[in-house]
Amino acid sequence: MIEQAKDPVLEIHDLTVSYDRKPVLWDxxxxxxxxxxxxxxxxNGAGKSTLIKSIMGLTPNSSGYVKLFDKNLKDVRGKIxxxxxxxxxxxxxxxxxxxxxLMGRYGKLGLFKRPRKADKDVAMDALRxxxxxxxxxxxxxxxxxxxxxxxFLARALAQxxxxxxxxxxxxxxxxxxEKAIITLLREMSxxxxxxxxxxxxxxxxxxxxxWVIMLNMRLIxxxxxxxxxxxxxxxxxxxxxxxxxxxxxxxxxxxxFPSREQKRxxxxxxxx
Amino acid sequence: MNALQIIIAGxxxxxxxxxxxxxxxxxxMAMVGDAISHAVLPGIVIAFMLTGSRDSVxxxxxxxxxxxxxxxxIEFFHTKGKLQTDASIGVTFTWLFAIGVILISVFAGxxxxxxxxxxxxxxxxxxLDLWITDTGTIMGPRxxxxxxxxxxxxxxxxxxxxxxxxxxxxxxxxxxxxGISTITWHYLLMGAVSLTTVASxxxxxxxxxxxxLIAPPATAYLLVDDFKKMLILTSVLGVIVSVCGYYLxxxxxxxxxxxxxxxSGFFFGVAFIYNRLMVKKSSKVKPSKTAI
Ligand SMILES: Nc1ncnc2c1ncn2[C@@H]1O[C@H](COP(=O)(O)OP(=O)(O)OP(=O)(O)O)[C@@H](O)[C@H]1O
Ligand SMILES: [Mg+2]
Numbered sequence: 001m002i003e004q005a006k007d008p009v010l011e012i013h014d015l016t017v018s019y020d021r022k023p024v025l026w027d028x029x030x031x032x033x034x035x036x037x038x039x040x041x042x043x044n045g046a047g048k049s050t051l052i053k054s055i056m057g058l059t060p061n062s063s064g065y066v067k068l069f070d071k072n073l074k075d076v077r078g079k080i081x082x083x084x085x086x087x088x089x090x091x092x093x094x095x096x097x098x099x100x101x102l103m104g105r106y107g108k109l110g111l112f113k114r115p116r117k118a119d120k121d122v123a124m125d126a127l128r129x130x131x132x133x134x135x136x137x138x139x140x141x142x143x144x145x146x147x148x149x150x151x152f153l154a155r156a157l158a159q160x161x162x163x164x165x166x167x168x169x170x171x172x173x174x175x176x177x178e179k180a181i182i183t184l185l186r187e188m189s190x191x192x193x194x195x196x197x198x199x200x201x202x203x204x205x206x207x208x209x210x211w212v213i214m215l216n217m218r219l220i221x222x223x224x225x226x227x228x229x230x231x232x233x234x235x236x237x238x239x240x241x242x243x244x245x246x247x248x249x250x251x252x253x254x255x256x257f258p259s260r261e262q263k264r265x266x267x268x269x270x271x272x
Numbered sequence: 273m274n275a276l277q278i279i280i281a282g283x284x285x286x287x288x289x290x291x292x293x294x295x296x297x298x299x300x301m302a303m304v305g306d307a308i309s310h311a312v313l314p315g316i317v318i319a320f321m322l323t324g325s326r327d328s329v330x331x332x333x334x335x336x337x338x339x340x341x342x343x344x345x346i347e348f349f350h351t352k353g354k355l356q357t358d359a360s361i362g363v364t365f366t367w368l369f370a371i372g373v374i375l376i377s378v379f380a381g382x383x384x385x386x387x388x389x390x391x392x393x394x395x396x397x398x399x400l401d402l403w404i405t406d407t408g409t410i411m412g413p414r415x416x417x418x419x420x421x422x423x424x425x426x427x428x429x430x431x432x433x434x435x436x437x438x439x440x441x442x443x444x445x446x447x448x449x450x451g452i453s454t455i456t457w458h459y460l461l462m463g464a465v466s467l468t469t470v471a472s473x474x475x476x477x478x479x480x481x482x483x484x485l486i487a488p489p490a491t492a493y494l495l496v497d498d499f500k501k502m503l504i505l506t507s508v509l510g511v512i513v514s515v516c517g518y519y520l521x522x523x524x525x526x527x528x529x530x531x532x533x534x535x536s537g538f539f540f541g542v543a544f545i546y547n548r549l550m551v552k553k554s555s556k557v558k559p560s561k562t563a564i
Contacts, residue, residue, distance in 0.1 A: 094497050106435055
């Protein structure tokens with residue numbers, strides 16, 4: 001079930017991505033609405049990170065096209081921010097928390113220019129938002145996993161972008177921090193920013209996201225959470241792998257979502 | 273006077289190599305210098321066969337071209353062949369070195385040439401190799417001018433490209449995502465490594481260059497937590513190594529390059545022990561860093 005957004009911030013058309021000629025994403029075709037908090041779910045190896053990477057132009061072999069704000073990536077890079085999966089860097093690197101967050105300003109600075117006071121202020125502000133202002137001079141290897149995650153988040157915030165892609169920002173983060181971060185992301189989307197988050201915890205999907213993308217090599221669903229986050233589509237996304245499935249079904253019902261029958265009817269109507 | 277000239281030459285080379293080495297060890301490419309030192313052999317032979325000239329400019333050009341080619345091949349096998357960087361480095365330089373050996377053996381009659389004659393420069397000869405202008409003015413040791421120029425180029429390169437080099441070293445995916453070309457900066461850096469190593473081989477010898485590329489940066493890495501401090505400490509260490517190495521050699525009446533390389537290894541050992549002791553003392557606060 002793929003619902004198209006009006007005035008999309010992101011439009012993906014027939015995207016196929018392969019590694020070593022082996023496609024890992026097939027024919028993804030979707031649009032995303034502005035100003036929403038959007039979740040991407042799917043099992044390990046489903047291609048969630050790959051989807052984000054290819055939107056950011058980081059995968060070499062892809063066909064189809066991606067439009068951001070109706071433009072090509074290179075014309076709107078300044079408006080887009082990216083939080084890679086935390087494991088993608090060496091945290092033993094001799095850099096301080098502030099060094100890393102300042103990297104968020106590099107794109108705006110351009111070639112040869114050094115970060116100035118104003119950039120430092122933005123970086124400090126971002127650190128305050130994620131509750132890491134006490135750690136600015138700490139070397140990054142001396143942070144806990146959750147703190148490292150928050151530094152990455154602060155770096156993205158320092159970019160002051162309009163559209164954010166975050167690859168598992170909640171991995172290894174404790175419950176309190178997760179709450180704080182999700183509140184922050186909510187505020188951002190309330191201000192009109194679009195935030196796309198790869199997420200693994202299905203229990204919290206209905207609570208967190210306005211819009212959900214379900215992925216398993218193919219695009220299974222993309223649409224408003226209450227419309228697409230249902231047992232059938234989850235079944236289709238996770239196959240037999242999901243033991244939690246019945247619990248999720250339970251959860252969906254408890255959240256007083258429209259019953260499955262009604263949903264069926266609606267879908268049938270839309271198909272017509 | 274001779275002592276001072278040797279120490280200055282040694283320091284200039286040590287600073288240049290050390291600065292680049294800081295980037296190389298963090299990119300897990302520390303052995304690139306070693307690879308280039310071997311891989312340039314066919315470049316020298318081909319340059320000689322093409323021009324029939326054995327002056328050092330021709331040789332340096334030949335070596336420089338192959339040096340850059342080496343870094344291309346390393347990157348190619350790494351990205352296209354999915355080979356680990358170290359394996360890719362190993363395959364590339366042994367293969368190029370072998371070609372050089374074959375070329376020399378095939379053309380043995382015609383080519384009076386081996387790697388030593390150009391690349392295994394000897395730092396002790398620095399004061400003897402003078403730059404004399406056409407008008408006959410003696411300008412001083414040629415090597416000092418070359419090393420100083422290389423260092424100035426490097427300082428400009430690192431000074432202007434600092435944030436790009438820093439970011440592409442730490443997080444290349446993020447760098448590309450915000451529009452900084454990782455490939456461009458990779459090859460600029462590798463070009464700088466080629467230039468520096470080839471120019472320095474001729475000045476002070478290959479073994480010393482490889483030692484200076486790795487030991488002072490590795491020492492600094494163990495001692496400081498900040499990349500800028502690492503660059504500065506590496507440069508200071510380079511000068512100290514050069515001074516101590518010279519006087520150690522003078523005292524032992526031995527090889528200067530060998531003594532400098534040994535001193536840099538000694539400093540690394542001291543830093544390593546210090547680092548271990550600190551880790552033990554405050555085992556929780558400061559996680560151990562693994563040396564390359
Ligand atoms: N650099 C790569 N080279 C080859 N194959 C890759 C590469 N990166 C990912 N893949 C493959 O592509 C598929 C999708 O990977 P991807 O990292 O996008 O999954 P994911 O949905 O993010 O998984 P996870 O939940 O584990 O993060 C996997 O089958 C993986 O093996
Ligand atoms: Mg992933």
